[in-house]
Amino acid sequence: MRIVSLLPAATDIVAELGRLPDLVGRTHECDWPEEVAAVPVVTADHLGTGHGSREISDAVGGAHRGSALYTVDTGLLARLAPDVVLTQDLCDVCAVSYAQVSDAVRLLDSGPRVFSLEAKTLPGVLGSVRTIGEALGSAEVAAGRVAALTARLDDVRGRVAGRPRPRVVAIEWLDPLWPAGHWVPEQIDAAGGTPLLAEPGEHTTPMRWQDVLDARPDVLLVLPCGFPPERTLAELDLLTGLPGWAGLPAVRDGAVWILDGPAYFNRPGPRVVRGAEVLAHVLHGVAPAVPVTEAEARRVG
Numbered sequence: 001m002r003i004v005s006l007l008p009a010a011t012d013i014v015a016e017l018g019r020l021p022d023l024v025g026r027t028h029e030c031d032w033p034e035e036v037a038a039v040p041v042v043t044a045d046h047l048g049t050g051h052g053s054r055e056i057s058d059a060v061g062g063a064h065r066g067s068a069l070y071t072v073d074t075g076l077l078a079r080l081a082p083d084v085v086l087t088q089d090l091c092d093v094c095a096v097s098y099a100q101v102s103d104a105v106r107l108l109d110s111g112p113r114v115f116s117l118e119a120k121t122l123p124g125v126l127g128s129v130r131t132i133g134e135a136l137g138s139a140e141v142a143a144g145r146v147a148a149l150t151a152r153l154d155d156v157r158g159r160v161a162g163r164p165r166p167r168v169v170a171i172e173w174l175d176p177l178w179p180a181g182h183w184v185p186e187q188i189d190a191a192g193g194t195p196l197l198a199e200p201g202e203h204t205t206p207m208r209w210q211d212v213l214d215a216r217p218d219v220l221l222v223l224p225c226g227f228p229p230e231r232t233l234a235e236l237d238l239l240t241g242l243p244g245w246a247g248l249p250a251v252r253d254g255a256v257w258i259l260d261g262p263a264y265f266n267r268p269g270p271r272v273v274r275g276a277e278v279l280a281h282v283l284h285g286v287a288p289a290v291p292v293t294e295a296e297a298r299r300v301g
Helices: 006-018 032-040 053-058 074-079 098-106 120-135 139-160 184-190 209-215 229-234 273-283
Strands: 001-004 023-025 042-045 071-074 082-087 113-117 167-174 177-179 219-220 257-258 297-299
Touching: 001 006, 006 032, 006 082, 006 120, 023 074, 032 098, 082 120, 113 219, 120 139, 120 184, 139 184, 139 273, 167 184, 167 209, 177 209, 184 273, 219 273, 229 257, 273 297
Parallel strands: 001 023, 001 082, 082 113, 167 219, 219 257
Antiparallel strands: 042 071, 167 177, 257 297
16 A cells, blocks of 8 residues: 655654555655655645744744645655545644645546544544554554553553642744644643643634733643744743743743654644653653653753
8 A cells, every 4th residue: 555644643643553664655744753754755845944933923824824835746646656645634834735635636547545634632633543544454553552542641640640730831832822722731631730721622823921921820831833842942032031921930930841842742643642741741750651851841941
């Protein structure tokens, strides 16, 4: 079977199912595991690199309308002749839109099957693993992987049970400020925290800085969509320079953390489970089987 993934989270799932040898095409943002670097790239980002949060936000229209930023190389897609194309219909800023993929597939003679992932919650993410497993003829493998991922989540919940639950704000974008929704509130809850400013499954909108001040979080998580920790750190002054920053309980208590958003929080793939494990370490000092590194969670200050 020949697979093209047009969504980084879908590539993560393909890897989780042990089907990377069948992956013949990927997006320019698929970066895990390392082996995918050898897989042909079938998408491009017209915005380019080196832009700040505000510039990126302005380019995409400020409200998740960024599908024009991405293109699909239909010629290469045709040459790859996929049997299955994996895509999404959740966020046009984060990946190529479903409409673009549909248009590209119509031009192909091979008629691949297209599967769109729309997970908005932790159960939805695990459901996507099952869906792709069935699509790829790996249903039994998928069931086993879902069971293992569920067991890890249950372990996190069990290890933080009964502990005080700190109030947590998670920031998904810096300028404008955007709270992290979808599955992130559930990750926080599983790790023993109380999520603020976003509900489970919510597709959030920009918020005021005053909303953060009023929430008075005990812990502040900074995990911008698509930004590795080093890039987040380079733009942290967008937060630290805001009025009232020093008065936040999280700042006073040294509980501001930069996390690896693309790896564990922004993408609806199996690594969100690792994200919950990282958060249990951040919120309660709980050490998972694989220790949390500074690259995964870095305390500010």
